[in-house]
Amino acid sequence: MRVFIAIEFEQHxxxxxxxxxxxxxxxxxDGNFSRPxxxxxxxxxxxxxxxxxxxxITAAMAQSVHGIKPFKLRLHNLGNFPRGNKMIIWMGVGGELDVLNLLFNQLETSLGSIGIAKDTRGYSPHITLGREVRLAVPFSKVASAVAIDHQxxxxxxxxxxxxxxxREEGRLMYIPLHRQPLAD
Known part of the structure; x- marks a missing residue:
């Protein structure tokens, strides 16, 4: 099974x-855009x-949320990771990033205790909108043209x-296996 730990979003x-x-x-x-x-x-x-x-993994998740109360993030800005003549285009997040980073660090520690290697690149929170994207204009033009409602x-x-x-019937699917509530 191929798995990851994530924050899911409400429909809006x-x-x-x-x-x-x-x-x-x-x-x-051109591009491979994420399904909504x-x-x-x-x-x-x-x-x-x-x-x-x-x-x-689920036991490590339970341990990692110790002391972390529900918190709020907000959509922040468009960004990209260049990949040759293509790029990954993503949406950044702002808000309570100190709490998000604490959660990430505690998750890294608890997963490390069960043998899952820590990420050597550090945490760069982003929401992937598209992979292998080729733009008809420079990225800076796209970023300035797309208005984001931060509030x-x-x-x-x-x-x-x-x-x-x-993959099911050729479509990439992300299926929740376990949801771990934060401490209230």
């Missing part, structure tokens, strides 16, 4: 991200595991989710 956030994604697509000549139902904020990509290991698009974080990534 997915709908808003889809609206932004469509604007980006209008400036694109798959929008999420990855906390930790784990990769391939045996189903028998899932209990250890209205609030992501309320009450839980973290263990997700399975798999």
């Amino acid at each position: 956030i997915k709908d808003y991200l889809n609206k932004i994604q469509k604007q980006v697509m209008s400036y694109s000549t 139902e798959n929008f999420h904020l990855t906390l930790k990509f784990i990769g391939e595991v045996q189903p028998s290991f899932l209990g250890s 209205q698009q609030i992501i309320e974080v009450h839980k973290i989710s263990l997700m399975e990534s798999k």
Whole structure:
């Protein structure tokens, strides 16, 4: 099984991200764009595991949320990771980033205790809108043309989710396997 830990979004956030994604697509000549139902904020990509290991992961998730109360993030800005003549286009997040980073660090520690390697690159929170995107104009033009409502698009974080990534009928699906509430 291929798994990762993420923050899932309410439908209104997915709908808003889809609206932004469509604007980006209008400036694109090519790309592999995320399906709106798959929008999420990855906390930790784990990769391939045996189903028998899932209990250890969910126990580590429970340990990682100790002392973390629900918090709020907001959609922030468009960004990109260049990949040759293509790029990954993403939406950044703002808000209570100190709490998000604490959650990430505690998750890294608890997963590390069960043998999952820590991320050496550090945490760069982003929501992938499209991969292998080719733009018809410079990215800076797209970023300035796409207006993002920073104040209205609030992501309320009450839980973290263990997700399975798999293909069904050729379509990439992210299926929640376990949802771990934050401490109240």
